Amino acid sequence: MVVGAQATEVDTVVIGSGPGGYVAAIRAAELGQKVTIIEKDKMGGVCLNIGCIPSKALINVGHHYNESKQEEEGQSPFGLSTKGVTLDWAAAQKWKQEKVVNVLTGGVSALMKRHKIDVIKGTAEFVDNQTINVEQTDGHQLLQFNNCIIATGSRPIEIPPFPFGGRILDSTGALGLTEIPKHLLIVGGGVIGSELGGAYRLLGSKITIVEGLDHILNGFDKEMSDIIFKRVKNAGSDIHTSAKAVSAVQTDKDVTLTFEAEGKEQTVTGDYLLIAIGRRPNTDNIGLNNTDIKLGEKGLIEVDDTFKTSVDHIYAIGDIVPGPMLAHKASYQGKIAAGAISGEANAVDMHLAMPAVAYTSTELATVGVTPDDVKGRTDVKISKFPFAANGRALSMDEAEGFIRMITETKEGAVIGAQIAGPGASDLISDFSLAIENGLTAKDLSMTIQPHPTLGEAITDTAELADGMPINI
Ligand code: NAI
Numbered sequence: 001m002v003v004g005a006q007a008t009e010v011d012t013v014v015i016g017s018g019p020g021g022y023v024a025a026i027r028a029a030e031l032g033q034k035v036t037i038i039e040k041d042k043m044g045g046v047c048l049n050i051g052c053i054p055s056k057a058l059i060n061v062g063h064h065y066n067e068s069k070q071e072e073e074g075q076s077p078f079g080l081s082t083k084g085v086t087l088d089w090a091a092a093q094k095w096k097q098e099k100v101v102n103v104l105t106g107g108v109s110a111l112m113k114r115h116k117i118d119v120i121k122g123t124a125e126f127v128d129n130q131t132i133n134v135e136q137t138d139g140h141q142l143l144q145f146n147n148c149i150i151a152t153g154s155r156p157i158e159i160p161p162f163p164f165g166g167r168i169l170d171s172t173g174a175l176g177l178t179e180i181p182k183h184l185l186i187v188g189g190g191v192i193g194s195e196l197g198g199a200y201r202l203l204g205s206k207i208t209i210v211e212g213l214d215h216i217l218n219g220f221d222k223e224m225s226d227i228i229f230k231r232v233k234n235a236g237s238d239i240h241t242s243a244k245a246v247s248a249v250q251t252d253k254d255v256t257l258t259f260e261a262e263g264k265e266q267t268v269t270g271d272y273l274l275i276a277i278g279r280r281p282n283t284d285n286i287g288l289n290n291t292d293i294k295l296g297e298k299g300l301i302e303v304d305d306t307f308k309t310s311v312d313h314i315y316a317i318g319d320i321v322p323g324p325m326l327a328h329k330a331s332y333q334g335k336i337a338a339g340a341i342s343g344e345a346n347a348v349d350m351h352l353a354m355p356a357v358a359y360t361s362t363e364l365a366t367v368g369v370t371p372d373d374v375k376g377r378t379d380v381k382i383s384k385f386p387f388a389a390n391g392r393a394l395s396m397d398e399a400e401g402f403i404r405m406i407t408e409t410k411e412g413a414v415i416g417a418q419i420a421g422p423g424a425s426d427l428i429s430d431f432s433l434a435i436e437n438g439l440t441a442k443d444l445s446m447t448i449q450p451h452p453t454l455g456e457a458i459t460d461t462a463e464l465a466d467g468m469p470i471n472i
Contacts, residue, residue, distance in 0.1 A: 007131055007142035010036045012341060014149045015124045015132070015286065018045020020318030020330030021151030022108050027338035028149070029115035036143065037112065038134055040123040044105040046153055047327040050172040053104060055195055057096040058175065059359050061087075062202030069204070077397045087203070089180055125287035129311050133287075147313045147341045150301070151334065152286055154279035154319035161247045162187065162275045167255040168248060171196060174274045181205045183270035185257045187245040189216030191358050192276035194228060198360045201237055208238040208268050210245050210259045219324070219356055220364045221371060224420045227401060228360045238268075248273055281320040296322065305347040306340035307333050315341065329354055353435040357425040362401055365428035368416030368435045369406055380415070381407050383441075383464035387421040389471050390460070391452040398422035403461045405431070405441070412440035412466060423454045430458050441465035 011034040014025040022044070025037045042049045071082040112119050120143075122136035132143045156170040164170045169177075174184075174196050184200050186193045189211030197207040209216060209232070216239060217225040232239055243261035250256075256269045283299045294310040296302045301309055301316040309316050315337040318330030336348050355367040374380045384404045387393040401421025407414055417431035434444055444462035449455040463469045 007144040010034070010118075010143050010145050012036070012147040012149070012338075013038065013132060013143055013145040014151060016045060016151035016153055016282075016318075017043045017108065017112075017119075018151060018153050018318065018330065019047045019327040020153070020334045021045065021149070022111070022334075023331040024149045024151060024317060024334030024338045025117050026111055026115050027335045028341060029117055031338060031342035031344070033147070033338075033342060035115070036118040036120060036145075038120045038122060038124040038132070038143075040121070042105055043108045043112070043119070044101075046155075048104050048108065049101060050175060052327050054096050054101055054175050055171075055192075055199065056359060057100045058092070059195065059199045059202070061092045061096075062199040063361070065204070066202040087180070090178070093176070093178075125285075126291045126293075127287065129291050129314070145313075148315065149307075149334065149337050149341070150286070150309075150314065150316040150320060151318050151330065152282040152320055153330075154281050154325055156275070157278045157280050158275070159277065162245070162273070164275070167250045167272050169272055169274045171274070171276060174200075174272070177272065181270065181272045183208065185255065185268060185270040185273040186210065186276060187257070187259075187273065188276035188278070189213075189239060189241070190218055190276060190278065193274065195359050196274060196276070197237075198228075198232075201232065201235060202361060206237050206270075207232065208257075208270065209240065210243045210257065210261070211239065211241050212244055214242050216241065217358055217360070217364065220358065220366060220420075221418070224364050224366075224418060227362050227420050228358075228364070231362060240266075279319065279325055283320050307337040307348075308340065313341075324354065324356060326354070326356060353432045355428045355432050357428065359425060362398075362420060363422070363424035365419045365424040366417070367428050367432050368414070370416060370418065371404075371406070373416070374406060379409050381409050381465055383407070383461055385457050385461040385464055385472060387454075387457060390454060390457045392454050392456070393422050395452070396422055403427070403457050405461045405465050407441045407465045412442055414439055414441060414444065414465075417461075421454075421457075427454060427458065430455065 012028050014021045014037045017039040025035045029035045068085040070076045071080045072085045122134035124132050127133050134141050171192050180203050183206045186197045186209045189209040201207050215222045215225045240261045243259050246258045248257050255273045258267050281299050292311050294302045300322050303321045307315045307317050317333035319325040358364040384402050386402045388399045393399045404418045406416035414434040441462045445466050449459050460471045
């Protein structure tokens with residue numbers, strides 16, 4: 001308990017300025033609340049500064065570099081050739097920071113000003129159900145609030161055998177490397193391991209992934225993740241599945257990872273080791289024990305369908321509540337919570353259509369139910385259309401993969417879709433829209449997609465589901 005200071009009264013306070021917090025703050029301001037947002041680090045949170053956005057920037061650099069290398073090595077499918085490809089890594093990192101990250105985070109700060117949201121720089125901790133203490137570099141202040149939205153996000157899980165530091169990296173360290181590793185070791189073949197590993201593979205690193213489960217990219221089914229598995233293996237990198245990372249020893253030149261796979265202990269040496277074994281919610285360091293907020297499993301905050309916690313005027317959104325740890329989930333929940341505080345009655349049907357994407361080379365995307373979810377059901381149909389039959393994909397030399405759609409046989413309602421292939425991250429939105437709005441396969445098949453586009457493969461999949469295929 002912090003004593004001896006006078007509390008400033010505020011209306012709605014938002015803790016954290018990531019894609020959950022800043023969106024909630026703006027929506028609350030739009031709905032007439034006087035909002036104060038507290039951020040201990042940079043505006044924009046993990047996603048904008050050290051997560052989703054900078055990783056996509058580096059993946060993009062990787063694709064460009066890889067294409068140029070193919071041209072240099074006479075392997076361009078388009079007959080292009082280039083000589084003397086070099087990569088100025090410092091310039092690429094500078095571009096990522098100045099032209100991508102800083103532009104977006106500057107935009108968030110500008111939006112705060114525009115909505116007259118007070119920004120307090122400091123670390124927030126609950127003193128009780130009504131009061132927050134903010135520790136600042138030059139002291140601290142107490143805020144007494146009417147409403148609060150907690151959006152403190154998550155951080156990488158760190159386990160004793162692999163303390164972060166030196167050549168053992170978390171995702172932030174991997175994004176900020178000042179050199180391209182010759183050999184990057186990765187523990188955890190989930191989204192972060194596969195995306196960042198993929199970026200460095202395209203940039204010329206050999207990668208070795210050690211994954212505990214029997215397939216990488218656990219959020220996607222094996223038919224999808226196998227495309228990435230084969231691609232990585234064929235390019236001369238290694239993936240060990242059903243393997244357990246045991247320990248690591250680093251020197252000033254390299255790091256050696258010991259892991260168990262196929263019943264025996266093995267070692268591999270590389271120049272860096274990325275640990276990407278999941279993230280933990282930031283709920284253990286914000287004074288929740290001084291409040292009546294109930295925590296559930298894995299340190300996640302229990303919320304109702306408006307994201308209200310067990311304390312009436314305190315809401316929680318994003319990585320700190322159950323569900324996938326995704327930026328777009330946090331933003332969506334932020335809008336619902338801000339609305340609920342303002343008296344709007346728009347509770348959420350929890351994640352009816354919550355898409356997820358892996359920005360691997362061959363992107364993977366999913367929304368709604370999966371084949372596993374509908375196993376044993378006789379009232380559903382699964383339809384699959386290959387990109388190999390799509391003109392635009394062929395013209396891009398990216399014809400690997402497929403669109404899979406799951407419909408209910410009675411009316412043809414779309415209830416799930418998976419895409420492995422070019423543009424999957426953008427194409428999946430059509431299916432989100434379809435599921436969210438109760439559209440049927442017929443509705444999708446009668447929606448005109450321009451020609452020639454990757455989107456036509458959606459029409460083709462819908463026609464398959466509707467029993468009237470044209471292109472297959
Ligand atoms: P993850 O949960 O996706 O994958 C971690 C993997 O590490 C799992 O497959 C697990 O089996 C494996 N693992 C755990 N301990 C291990 C051990 N000792 N030895 C070997 N393997 C081990 O977690 P990740 O990749 O760290 O990502 C964290 C969160 O960030 C995810 O929830 C994800 O949704 C989110 N994220 C989303 C992105 C996107 O939407 N594109 C991009 C990056 C992250």
